[in-house]
Amino acid sequence: MSSACNPGLYNEIGYIPNQEQFIVLQRTFSIIKPDAVRNGHTGAILAEIENAGFRIVSIKKQSISVKQAEGFYAVHTARPFFNDLCAFMASGPLFPMVLEKENAIADLRKLMGATNPANAEEGTIRKKFAGSIQENAIHGSDGEETAAFEIGYWFAGYELV
Numbered sequence: 001m002s003s004a005c006n007p008g009l010y011n012e013i014g015y016i017p018n019q020e021q022f023i024v025l026q027r028t029f030s031i032i033k034p035d036a037v038r039n040g041h042t043g044a045i046l047a048e049i050e051n052a053g054f055r056i057v058s059i060k061k062q063s064i065s066v067k068q069a070e071g072f073y074a075v076h077t078a079r080p081f082f083n084d085l086c087a088f089m090a091s092g093p094l095f096p097m098v099l100e101k102e103n104a105i106a107d108l109r110k111l112m113g114a115t116n117p118a119n120a121e122e123g124t125i126r127k128k129f130a131g132s133i134q135e136n137a138i139h140g141s142d143g144e145e146t147a148a149f150e151i152g153y154w155f156a157g158y159e160l161v
């Protein structure tokens with residue numbers, strides 16, 4: 001493992017005896033967004049995630065304020081949809097979670113599909129459950145730095161066991 005790896009994202013290493021090789025388990029951050037919760041898709045989305053081989057390290061049901069949504073999506077402050085996006089994220093309960101598997105960050109993005117469900121591949125979560133480019137069912141970290149920031153924004157260390 002290179003020293004550039006964030007230890008908080010790679011804190012477990014699994015050994016597969018039959019294959020005589022080590023795998024590195026990576027963590028990522030995800031949210032089942034308020035539209036999916038409202039539409040009763042939480043269980044189906046969790047099933048997709050577990051069937052794809054992710055371990056749910058931690059999950060909770062939460063309602064957030066507009067201010068808390070603004071802090072989470074701070075990188076998008078200048079985008080024209082920023083205010084609408086933050087109002088949407090504060091519009092009802094959501095499920096933030098930390099997920100773990102080999103290549104978790106990239107594999108979750110693949111499982112989610114494109115931001116706009118109209119462009120998402122068949123079989124992806126957004127293709128199945130998202131209603132629009134804004135109300136698109138699920139969030140997933142887009143890189144190691146983002147994952148480390150997002151996990152720390154939503155979860156305390158003692159919740160990640």
Ligand code: ATP
Binds near residue numbers: 085134
């Ligand atoms: P996420 O960060 O939620 O996983 P993403 O990485 O696919 O999604 P981003 O470009 O980071 O997409 O945008 C963050 C979120 O902002 C999107 O998931 C969506 O909810 C909303 N969004 C993005 N583009 C638009 C748009 N053109 N109009 C309205 N909302 C948008």
Ligand code: MG
Binds near residue numbers: 140142
């Ligand atoms: Mg994003």
